[in-house]
Amino acid sequence: MDIIIASFLEDSIVPKFNYWIYVILMMIGLYAMITKNNLIKKLIGMAIFQTAIILLYVSVGVKADANIPIISHHGEKDHVEHAQNENLDSASEGSSHHGSKKEYHVIDKNKFANPLPHVLMLTAIVVGVSTLGLALAISQKVHGSFGTLEEDEILDQLRPGGHD
């Protein structure tokens, strides 16, 4: 029994811990969005929901012994194996001969984290803050006309006058 639990821990929990937490955060956020009564609380839930998705994407791009996805030029030989001459800093070099490839490095792709998820998530964060801003504006308008941010109180106000 212990072995089963231990192997379960080793196979499913520890290497996939990020994914477990992402599911938990997503469930918390989704639950808040659906059931919370206060509009601001719903929006906090929405933000948590969106960060959970970002957590999924960023976790995908992680490599076990990789560095940040920026090629460094300060002589870190273990990250970048320099080919021959390394005068990359001077911009004029590139213009003089287009085709010559030998001034570039041989890059070990396992030394750099996967940049694509990062790019996608930059976009997702921006979309998230835009949605949040607009939703806050709408909730201020709701508060301006109903005087409250609680959903049930708003619905109570609508009931006698509303025909639907």
Added chain:
Amino acid sequence: MIWQFDIIILIFLVVTAVIALRVKDLLGASMVFGIYSFLICLLWAEMGAVDVAFTEAAVGAGVSTVIMIATVFSTTRRSKD
């Protein structure tokens, strides 16, 4: 990546998320949400996503929290749940 660091932050994340949703005071909730954003920014930095961490620090912990607090100030702090 440093997995010990990772697991600690992840657990804190869940805790702050729950607190942000359970605090009855909306100003407090917004501030706890700011803490949540900051923690998640640490997490991105730890996973090597520096650009995402930078953006999250500026947007999530910065501007989102500020506009949320601005809204709380111009509406109400009261919340039933």
Added chain:
Amino acid sequence: MKFFGLLSVIIVGFLLLSATKDFPNWGDEDSPANSGPVSSFYIEKTEEKTKVPNMVTAVLADYRGYDTMFETVVIFIAGIGIIAVLRTYGNNESIPKNQVGDEGAGLLARMTCSLILPFIQLFALYVVAHGHHSPGGGFQGGVMLGASYILLALAYGLARAKSCFSEKRTLVFAALGIFIYVGWGVLCLVMGSEFLNYSALDSILPGGVEMARSHSMLAVEIGVALTVTAIMFSMFSNLSTKGRLDKGL
């Protein structure tokens, strides 16, 4: 409602968890996403093709520049959407005085603010300009620049911040940022190549095809930064005054 919410959340949670056992492990170098041709291309070829060491910037502003253009448009939409929803014009007399006056915060906060503001703005500009070599870029720099104006509004009152950055000016800057981005793409189109194909600008920018890409990314990032700065400030000023733009927090 609570029950339905809980039920649907649990169903979705199980659905998602059932798929995680199928995922590659966290930090796996050989997962399809990490070792696939697309990601390898970005890591191995970015510097050769664009001379930008920060792959994220290169992917953001060049390979997936079309996405980033729409990302900027999203920000722009949020800004004008907030104005469209919330902004009220006129009858400033009927507004009750806010508990915090228009002078902003106390002396200490104002002094601190005036000390650190120039540095924040300088750093923001550095972040925009140095995005090719270090983390950062138009978006992050733009948010910081916008945040510096928010700080100004918090410390000295919204009127002071608006004297630097009036509503009209915000809109002009926001539109100008997108105009720079899209216009740069159209410039490539005029030069006879695809939209956002920066290599077409080889003949008017110094330094060869790769440097043309690199310089174009800088131009595009400046556009993003302009829009983001303007919209972040506009978002704050509208949300903190309920769209009246009279008195800050």
Added chain:
Amino acid sequence: MTDHLPILLLLSPLFGALVCVLFGKGNSKNAWIVSMISLGISSILSVFLLLKVLSIKGGDIRYRMGGWDPSSGYEVGIELRVDILAALIVLAVTLVGFINTIYSKTRVPAEVGEKGPFFYALIQLLIVGLCGIIMTNDAFNLYVLIEITSLTSYALIAMGNRRAALSSFNYVIMGTIGASFYLLGVGYLYIKTGTLNIDDIHTYLENENLWTSQSIIVAFILIMLGVWTKMALFPLHGWLPNAYSYAPSMTGTFMAPLMTKVMVYVMIRVMLWLFGADFVYSEDSVWGELIVWMSVVAIVAGSFLALARNDIKKMLTYLIIAEVGYMVGGAWLNSLTGQAGAFYHILSDAAMTFCLFIAASIVIIRTGESRLNAFDGLFRKMPLTMIGFTIGGLSMIGLPPTCGFFSKWYLISGGIESGHWEFVVALLFSSLINAVIFFKIFERAYFGKIKGIKEEVSVADIDMIPAEGIKSVPASMLIPLFISALSVLILGIMNKNLFSWISNALKMING
């Protein structure tokens, strides 16, 4: 220059929106002119795009952003892809946008006041988003564009009265859930395939034979859930009726015909291009039958809910929900005729919903009454408007020669072909209910008495619309109505051509 048609089509409204914002508050007239020009250019370009796609027989136009060639067979940049189906829908979107702008000429100053330029900017950006969704070939880019359309629609709806703001808030919550589910699904696909291009994902799944992988199945379910939330399929429809009926009238007339239909197009695209017919209609999957039954429920429920409403716009929004059921069911029938019928119905539903919404908005504005008794005796007072309404209504019922008849015909024959009799019965039943609803209105309009005095209305939701009395309707509202009514007839008369184009394009992908 014709190579660049797809992107020029997007850029025209984008620049238009920037110019409109620069006008600032109060300058609605100039903003109207600018958006007429930009959307006019965009409509003309989309006509050319359609002609160009038709001229290359059976092929599609591909346009690589940034000119990045694929690396070892995989796209590294973002690609646009336009085939006949996409070109047809782009044409529909830009034309509806253009015609709706004509309609909005007098309504914008009346309903949004000084914020007119922002309204025009938002609506043009919405058109950019919709056209982008249709043309893009990149799964993540699709998400960004979905968010563009969502954000613009939140803002456009919330520009209405206080009920509109509340329903817009609900839409924000539901819309974010939907878009986030879509994003999650794309994430799961990315984890398993390492690419984001729709064709490349399909090739990779095919080569690696990942069809039985749990992640791929979950990704499919998530994307479908997300898209269904955005298109308001029956159990997920809660946000739609209030949002569309309380929004400013020119927002409603634009969004009701297009938003749900474009999402149906996205669903068909995800089903046939991203995952492929073999996976979606595979014998051992449980969902095929289930989803057809779900669409049956949606059709029946939508029709009944529409029958129960006494509010014109609410009734029309519930009819939209029933129509979404038609299209989802048709796409899932596993027959080429059904898919083509669903696709044809996207176009015809856009035309007839547009027609009905414009007519209903005119009636509500002129009579100041949002309930069905607004129609009493209207044939005598507003004959032109009622002719437009009648054409739309007949098409909704499904009488020839309107396009509603032909699209329903193809859907029904698809249902018979694949043996889904429940779908056929639901369609016929829903046509019957539509007949009841519309003939009830026609009867009121013919025989009803015009009320002398307006009875006391306790409707808070029409406070934004000043009743302007039953007098002559301005040309800027009648012309759009006639164009849309005419397009209902044209789409019906052209059914042979349209059907052969659509089914040829679908044959290519079904193999």
